[in-house]
Amino acid sequence: MEIFRTPAELQAYALSNKRAGRTIALVPTMGYLHAGHCSLIDIARQKADLVIVSIFVNPIQFGPSEDLDKYPRDFEHDAKLCTEHGADAVFAPEPGVMYAPDASTVVEEQKLSRPLCGARRPGHFRGVTTVVAKLFNLALPDYAVFGMKDAQQLLVIRRMVRDLNFPVEIVAAPLIREHSGLALSSRNAYLTADEKERAVILSRVLDAARPALIAGGVEAIPAVLEVMKHEIEKAGGRIDYVEALDASTLETPNAKTADLLVALAVYFGNTRLIDNTLVWVKQ
Amino acid sequence: MEIFRTPAELQAYALSNKRAGRTIALVPTMGYLHAGHCSLIDIARQKADLVIVSIFVNPIQFGPSEDLDKYPRDFEHDAKLCTEHGADAVFAPEPGVMYAPDASTVVEEQKLSRPLCGARRPGHFRGVTTVVAKLFNLALPDYAVFGMKDAQQLLVIRRMVRDLNFPVEIVAAPLIREHSGLALSSRNAYLTADEKERAVILSRVLDAARPALIAGGVEAIPAVLEVMKHEIEKAGGRIDYVEALDASTLETPNAKTADLLVALAVYFGNTRLIDNTLVWVKQ
Incomplete structure (x- = not known):
């Protein structure tokens, strides 16, 4: 399994595979993978020739008083799970290579992103759509798999894909729960x-x-x-x-x-x- | 030369050519082509296997009191010039197929788009970046050629491409003038x-x-x-x-x-x- 740390490496890998006619499925995650994420990778594996898992705790989707700094991380375990579930590549960049100091472009969905989590976490979905647009342009996926636990995120991403004509099919994956009923997170x-x-x-x-x-x-x-x-x-x-x-x-x-x-x-x-x-x- | 009227047709054409390993250069225009546009097509022709010219008077980059309705149009002449300059395809959609009635996603550059035309035409560059992002996702170009008459637009597009990691090289084409010195427009x-x-x-x-x-x-x-x-x-x-x-x-x-x-x-x-x-x- 390949591990890429920079946008340029990932994009070169994706471009050469696209040009060779191979299809790509992307699973965007913030890491600390659990069985829910693994189910997304399994679905991606069935969809495309290549599966790319991104692991990136995206700072611009966290509010100033939220849990960015303490968000759990365990790259070794994540990489192990990705290997076991047949991912071909992991993209795990640092924030500094994802955002230029003078970055000034955002992607914003202005309707479905407004209620629910959008109302409670101002700027959250703008951070999500911006980073997902970047990941789509880097991994050039034919398919991208998102979990239904983040139901509003799924709707917002589908709308962004439709409105901006991304050549990506969004695949919705069922919410996975513990035996107790607690949604995995x-x-x-x-x-x-x-x-x-x-x-x-x-x-x-x-x-x-x-x-x-x-x-x-x-x-x-x-x-x-x-x-x-x-x-x-x-x-x-x-x-x-x-x-x-x-x-x-x-x-x-x-x-x-x-x-x-x-x-x-x-x-x-x-x-x-x-x-x-x-x-x-x-x- | 192919003429496409819908986003789906253009994207299918672009995808199949990308998968076959061919490179694509896009020349985005609002039509009513003049020698300035033709120079962009000539540059595109030298860059890539396929040249796509888009002709679209993009409503969302015009303000309410601007010249959207009277903007000059002459598709027959435009198509003739595209053929003469070796374009492989023209994309000429109606606004109704480019924007869903409930479209709600924008791409916004928030710094370079602020002064000059951005200050005088509020929302103009948001309309430009949104439609160019759509055109990039539809035409999947390796190169996109923009004229230097719209110098601020060129800077804004380059910034968008960098910030959102579009796999597109922006090519700047010199401003073309009449013999009198008047910039072509x-x-x-x-x-x-x-x-x-x-x-x-x-x-x-x-x-x-x-x-x-x-x-x-x-x-x-x-x-x-x-x-x-x-x-x-x-x-x-x-x-x-x-x-x-x-x-x-x-x-x-x-x-x-x-x-x-x-x-x-x-x-x-x-x-x-x-x-x-x-x-x-x-x-």
């Missing part, structure tokens, strides 16, 4: 044993919301969200948001809404966890 | 015979500024700009801006400035013309 490493046990409430309230919303439709949303918030707070979670939006537009659901994204961000201790589920309210 | 078609004669003052004042700035350096700028403005107004031009900035940063020149961009935008009648020259003040 690199940030789970921050949780104490007690917090981890309490955080199981997130998948439980999402599971309970599904039948209630399927039965009650859009009108049931306010009551369902109230119950969810109550249960989360009872378990010691501090709510950042718990919302149900139209899953296509991320606008307030209305009579035409066919499917809902029920999404939440909740703190346990200092750790912010996100989770979500899709509910078809019209079938 | 599709907008010259708007000028009356009288206005066209008066507009010759623009290249004259730029020519006169060069030796004065080489002799006097950065300190001479205010006096030189005063003379330029006076001469332009005497010839009946209405000044939008006449400025001399550091040609690398587009900031106010200082003791370290090695070369100046002397740039101007001036109205004759209702027609806004731009012109510029580069002056090396330190050699």
